[in-house]
Amino acid sequence: MGKQRQVTAQIKVQVTGGQATPAPPVGTALGPHGVNIGQFVSQFNEKTRDMMGITIPVVITVYNDRTFEFILKSPPAAVLLKKAAGVAKGSGNPLKNKVGSVSAAQVEQIAKQKYEDLNASCIEQACKMIAGTARSMGIEVIG
Numbered sequence: 310m311g312k313q314r315q316v317t318a319q320i321k322v323q324v325t326g327g328q329a330t331p332a333p334p335v336g337t338a339l340g341p342h343g344v345n346i347g348q349f350v351s352q353f354n355e356k357t358r359d360m361m362g363i364t365i366p367v368v369i370t371v372y373n374d375r376t377f378e379f380i381l382k383s384p385p386a387a388v389l390l391k392k393a394a395g396v397a398k399g400s401g402n403p404l405k406n407k408v409g410s411v412s413a414a415q416v417e418q419i420a421k422q423k424y425e426d427l428n429a430s431c432i433e434q435a436c437k438m439i440a441g442t443a444r445s446m447g448i449e450v451i452g
Contacts, residue, residue, distance in 0.1 A: 314372040318342050321368050323385070326360030329353045342371045349377060356381060364388045383426050386442045389419045400447025413452040416440050 320338045329335055331346045335353075339346050349369070357365055366382040387399065394409030413436075420427075420435035429435040440450045 314374055314376070316370055317373050318371040319368060320371065321366065323364050323366050324353065324357075326357035326363045326365045327354050328361070329357075339369065339371075339377075343375045344369075344371055344377050345375070349379070353379065360384075363392070383423045386419060386423060386439050387446060389422065390439070390443050390446060390448055393419065394443075394448045396448070399445075403445055403447035406447055407449050408447045410449040410451050411443060413450060416443065416450055 320342070322334045322338050324335060329350045331350055335350060336346055339349060353367065363384050365384055367379050368382065369377055369379045371377050390411060391398065393411045393415045396409040398408075400406045400408045416439050417432065417436050420429075420432055420439045423439070424432065424435050427435050427438055429438060443450050
């Protein structure tokens with residue numbers, strides 16, 4: 310029987326899909342753990358080629374033999390909402406300044422996409438969470 314691999318670290322970073330480079334935040338997160346950064350970058354870019362330009366949270370598990378595995382999470386709700394509303398960034402004062410709007414159908418679509426990563430018991434709850442995020446960004450939910 311071979312030696313058991315032990316987890317030495319779990320690293321969470323947000324990287325732009327298909328555009329990871331050895332520069333920060335990837336290099337600074339993986340460097341201290343002795344992971345082959347180039348290997349991670351090429352594998353990540355290969356897996357996220359269809360999600361170009363979208364910020365994707367990644368959980369990287371590093372083992373004691375310097376090998377690694379990574380899990381891709383769904384993009385942050387704020388990123389998906391900005392894309393759906395067609396705005397560059399949220400409002401600095403969401404109560405007074407509305408920067409855009411999304412339909413209830415778009416909110417439901419985002420909720421379905423993020424459902425696995427949310428701690429919601431049903432899609433309706435997930436929709437409420439996404440709508441709350443939209444409200445705090447100054448994006449109106451219509452319908």
